Amino acid sequence: MPIDSPAVAQRFGDGAISGERALAYVSDFVALGPRVSGTTGAERAAEHLKDAFAKLGIDCAIDAFEDKTPAGAVTFRNVVGTIPGRGEGIVVLGSHYDTKSGIGTHFVGANDSGSSTGLLLELASVLGKSSHPFAEIRCIFFDGEEAVRKYGPTDGLHGSRRAARLLKEEGLPVRAVIIMDMVGDRDLKINIPRNCDPSLTRLALDAAAARGVRDRFGLMRQPLLDDHVPFLKAGLPAIDLIDFRFGSKPGTHDYWHTEQDTLDKLSAESLETVGRVVIELLNRLSPLATPAQ
Numbered sequence: 378m379p380i381d382s383p384a385v386a387q388r389f390g391d392g393a394i395s396g397e398r399a400l401a402y403v404s405d406f407v408a409l410g411p412r413v414s415g416t417t418g419a420e421r422a423a424e425h426l427k428d429a430f431a432k433l434g435i436d437c438a439i440d441a442f443e444d445k446t447p448a449g450a451v452t453f454r455n456v457v458g459t460i461p462g463r464g465e466g467i468v469v470l471g472s473h474y475d476t477k478s479g480i481g482t483h484f485v486g487a488n489d490s491g492s493s494t495g496l497l498l499e500l501a502s503v504l505g506k507s508s509h510p511f512a513e514i515r516c517i518f519f520d521g522e523e524a525v526r527k528y529g530p531t532d533g534l535h536g537s538r539r540a541a542r543l544l545k546e547e548g549l550p551v552r553a554v555i556i557m558d559m560v561g562d563r564d565l566k567i568n569i570p571r572n573c574d575p576s577l578t579r580l581a582l583d584a585a586a587a588r589g590v591r592d593r594f595g596l597m598r599q600p601l602l603d604d605h606v607p608f609l610k611a612g613l614p615a616i617d618l619i620d621f622r623f624g625s626k627p628g629t630h631d632y633w634h635t636e637q638d639t640l641d642k643l644s645a646e647s648l649e650t651v652g653r654v655v656i657e658l659l660n661r662l663s664p665l666a667t668p669a670q
């Protein structure tokens with residue numbers, strides 16, 4: 378069966394991805410306020426995500442752990458939802474949900490990290506209702522992506538470092554780790570960083586072409602430090618779908634990490650575009666898919 382055939386595309390309920398619903402998830406989540414790691418805001422956000430999984434009928438656990446930061450020891454909480462299947466291999470879908478500290482009391486991080494958090498809930502909702510051909514799709518919301526001062530072994534990427542280590546220790550075959558970050562900008566241009574798994578990068582670009590949105594996806598010239606890096610360091614295939622240009626004009630970045638990062642800068646269409654490409658990417662990773670011609 379050709380991998381572009383409707384039968385394969387529909388296996389994961391591609392048509393069921395709704396940008397409107399994803400945006401509603403983002404809106405509800407962002408309304409909770411700032412989510413700086415180690416604060417009651419972050420704890421409230423973790424509980425919100427756990428409740429959202431419960432409403433979707435998806436098994437979920439909060440993995441709370443303590444880690445050193447430049448501001449002292451902090452309790453972080455990863456929120457992990459598990460969608461079991463009857464096939465082979467684990468696929469991880471990941472998004473951080475914390476907001477950066479020190480920006481201002483009104484910084485809600487609608488795009489960074491609300492957008493990918495809402496989209497991941499929408500993906501979980503669709504995938505939870507489908508029978509997928511993997512052993513498990515694991516949806517992980519990472520805490521502590523943002524650095525307090527400067528990225529380093531004890532600053533930033535706390536949740537993804539923890540999840541990568543645990544996943545590696547499990548020793549099960551991992552098909553892919555797909556990270557989403559800043560995926561809601563109305564002016565969407567996903568730029569896949571250079572330091573992503575090459576086959577996943579190729580698959581993602583092919584998936585974008587198959588969905589007719591190849592113009593919304595490109596390659597970043599540089600590598601990027603984000604939640605995919607701990608997984609790569611653990612020897613696992615990982616990719617970061619990120620639009621790292623978020624500003625008032627094309628090519629600018631002036632909304633990023635400012636109180637201008639608000640819901641009105643996002644669109645349902647952008648969330649749906651990325652969601653559909655992720656579903657197509659999963660189809661192409663499927664053990665049942667025939668190789669590309």
Ligand SMILES: [Zn+2]
Nearest residue numbers: 477489523634
């Ligand atoms: Zn950020």
